[in-house]
Amino acid sequence: MDLMRMRVEARRALTPYITEFTLAPVEGSALPAFTPGAHVTVETPSGAMRRYSLVNDGEAPERYVISVKREAESRGGSTSMHDDATEGTELNVEAPENDFPMSDAPKYLLIAGGIGITPIYAMANALEKQGKDFGIIYCTRSAEETAYLDELSEKFGDRIVVHHDDGDPEKVYDFWDHFEEPQKMHVYCCGPKPLMEEIEAISGHWPEGRVNFEDFKPVDVVRADDEAFEVELKKSGETLTVPDDRSILETLRDAGHATVSSCESGTCGTCKTRLLGGEPDHRDMVLMDDEKDDYVMICVSRAKPGRRLVLDL
Numbered sequence: 001m002d003l004m005r006m007r008v009e010a011r012r013a014l015t016p017y018i019t020e021f022t023l024a025p026v027e028g029s030a031l032p033a034f035t036p037g038a039h040v041t042v043e044t045p046s047g048a049m050r051r052y053s054l055v056n057d058g059e060a061p062e063r064y065v066i067s068v069k070r071e072a073e074s075r076g077g078s079t080s081m082h083d084d085a086t087e088g089t090e091l092n093v094e095a096p097e098n099d100f101p102m103s104d105a106p107k108y109l110l111i112a113g114g115i116g117i118t119p120i121y122a123m124a125n126a127l128e129k130q131g132k133d134f135g136i137i138y139c140t141r142s143a144e145e146t147a148y149l150d151e152l153s154e155k156f157g158d159r160i161v162v163h164h165d166d167g168d169p170e171k172v173y174d175f176w177d178h179f180e181e182p183q184k185m186h187v188y189c190c191g192p193k194p195l196m197e198e199i200e201a202i203s204g205h206w207p208e209g210r211v212n213f214e215d216f217k218p219v220d221v222v223r224a225d226d227e228a229f230e231v232e233l234k235k236s237g238e239t240l241t242v243p244d245d246r247s248i249l250e251t252l253r254d255a256g257h258a259t260v261s262s263c264e265s266g267t268c269g270t271c272k273t274r275l276l277g278g279e280p281d282h283r284d285m286v287l288m289d290d291e292k293d294d295y296v297m298i299c300v301s302r303a304k305p306g307r308r309l310v311l312d313l
C-alpha cells in the first residue's frame with residue numbers, strides 16, 4: 001500500500017490520556033476521501049504501524065483527524081505518538097480503509113466505550129448531516145476520561161447518553177432495554193472487547209447484519225494450523241493444556257484464573273506476562289526485541305510447535 005507523507009499540524013489534549021492529532025499532507029492539499037467508520041494506518045515515530053479511526057468528515061478532506069489513547073503498558077505505538085509526534089513531525093500514513101461501514105437504515109443506535117468514540121463520533125456527524133434518526137450511548141470510566149464530552153453534549157443534546165461506571169463492574173450500563181426486542185434499527189458499536197462481547201451476547205436474537213462492531217484484528221489470535229500446547233504455571237504449580245482454538249488467556253480464564261486484559265489482540269500490552277521458560281511464538285505488536293526472551297503477551301502468543309511454556313503465574 002502506498003504511504004502518504006503527512007505532518008502533525010495540531011495536537012489537542014482531550015483527556016489526560018487521549019490526544020487528538022490533525023494530520024495535513026506535506027505536499028498538495030487533496031487527500032483520499034473516506035466514509036464514516038474508516039481508519040488510517042499510521043507509522044508511528046517508533047516504527048510500529050497502528051490503526052486509528054478517522055474522526056473528521058471524509059467527503060472532501062484536507063486533513064485527517066485521529067485520536068490516540070496512551071495505553072498504559074505501551075512502549076511502541078501509542079506512547080510514541082504521545083511523546084514523539086509533536087507539531088511538525090512527519091509521519092507515513094496509509095490511505096483510509098473502512099472495515100466498519102454504515103448501511104442505510106430507518107434508525108441508528110451508536111454505542112461507544114472509551115476511545116471507541118472516534119468512529120462513532122464520525123458516524124454521528126454524518127447521520128446528523130443527513131437528518132437521520134439516531135441515538136448515542138457513550139460509556140467511560142469518568143467525566144475526566146471522556147474524550148469530546150462537551151462538544152458531543154452540545155451537538156447532540158438529549159440524543160446522547162453518557163454513562164460513567166467509575167471502573168466498577170456493578171455500575172456498567174444496562175443495555176438490555178435496547179436489545180430485548182429486535183428493532184428496525186442498525187447498531188454500530190466500538191469499544192473495549194468486554195463491551196463488544198456483551199452487546200454481541202445480548203443481541204444474538206437480532207437479525208443478521210443489524211448489529212455491527214468495529215473489530216480491529218491486527219493479528220490472528222488463533223490460526224487454522226495452530227496446535228494445542230502446555231503451559232506450566234510456576235507459582236500455582238498447575239499445568240494447563242491450551243487447546244488449538246483457544247488463547248493462553250482464554251485457557252487461564254476457563255480454568256478460573258483471574259486475568260487482566262483489554263484489547264485481546266496483542267496491541268495494548270495489558271496482558272504482558274513474565275516468561276520463565278519454553279519457546280514462544282510471539283504474535284503481538286507490543287514487545288520490543290530485547291523483551292522477547294522474558295515476556296509473552298498471553299492474549300495472542302503461543303508456544304512454538306511441539307514446545308511448552310513456563311509462565312510466572
Ligand code: FES
Nearest residue numbers: 262264269271299
Ligand atoms: S490484552 Fe492487549 S496485548 Fe494482550
